[in-house]
Amino acid sequence: MSAVFPGHLAEDFAAGRIIPYLGPGVLDLAPDATVPSSPETLVELITAKVTVPHKIRKNLTAASQYIENFKHRKTLVGLLQEAFQGQPQPTILHNFLANVPNPLPLIVDAWYDATMAAALAARSDFGQVQGVSRAEHFTDWVHYFRADGTKAEAEEAAGWTTLLYKPLGSIAPASNFIISDSDYVEVLTEIDIQTPIPERVKEIRTGRHFLFLGCRFRNQLERSYARQIMKRSTERHFAVLEGELTRNETRFFREQGIERIDMPLAEFVAGLTGTPVESRRAAVA
Template structure:
């Protein structure tokens, strides 16, 4: 099937055209011309029994079991987390998030494959730490891990923290020389339990993000020569759309998103159109296999 241009101008490919696009995505990743943008949907590809949530709604449900939230916010992770922070304290929220994501990370075949590439930039938008674990398991020491942090309790003008392959905090010069930057904009359970999850965590971030202040300078520098491929991501919440849009801002492109065309919400469709993202309409497991199997770049 050829690429089709929907009447609302969403560029989408499926069937044979999707396979060709994924072959190109795989080659682009191998060349370091594309950056993977990984989402919670990859949790479903883990081998064996799934041990951590695979969507914000699942985190909301896990938090709700610990502290029941009002029905009007029960399925919204950010609002449920805010409810807990206000009534139980920030430390309680952090402890519960660490508990929810306490299982050892289970990198998928995709994570391991990406860890073997000299990618200049990887975005991991989930809390489980699977991409970091794959980099560590590969034996690589030439990566730096930059994580978004909450401003709660901070007196400095700080938005992120940087960790080396050994899990210890490091400084900006160390990150600037790293072969691979792993950027986790919402934080991660590992190595230090940084979680941006409550509405209050995002108040200052969303005030500043249009001028890019919360996004690390090295991420802004490296994205200028890159396109992005979204794998395991959804954009059905304004928070997720805002972060993705600002992270890929001023990047070179092209951009791709592996998603089900039939499941797109109206806002997701608009987001893809507005940001020039090609929809690759294929089940995620099939797409990942094609990306990993892509022929090496000449």
């Protein structure tokens, strides 16, 4: 790790005491990424294909709910499959997290792409657990999958060296998406008592810190998910987030014991990996 990387994190990271929590912004580390890297981009894609009321055209969950209500859930899933159909190209960060010498026990990835799973694909000792929509799976909160994409039972997760947790679902291997207002209502009704959080995730997070990368916390959904996933871990966490924070983000960081690292994500990842990173944002600029 280079001198740019915050030294106080290095030891915890090497010892496996850090849980990376990836948001859609990590895809901006790939200048040629082919899938949406923000809720704003995703909602533009799906509303370009289906007409929704103007007042909700920029609201991903509300637009998704409208499509689900008036065009059917299958239409919504089809639009998401199209948006995320691009072949995953792992970034330097994804490859680093997949191949650290002391394998990470848990990686949280709160977006719908399959890039992190693609980076882990060369290993047979990982599996993933994904949030699923109750609109499609009426009695389930999550589904488990082995490294080869086949369905697994919850008990198998204890034997995986690395667990990839996709709380919002993923395009692969089974196109699970928590995205509409009703999807979130189902989860948030129970998340305070931790019902939708997988047991193995609860076990691994104990005594560990979370490191938020490519995440924003501007709305209540983003904050609620993060708050409940890191519940009963430690009281100190970290977030790489450059520039001005919203008032809600500032309050959330203070309440949750999140230390903000104010630097570009690409710079942080370069320090973490020892490799220069050309981000999509830099390429556009």
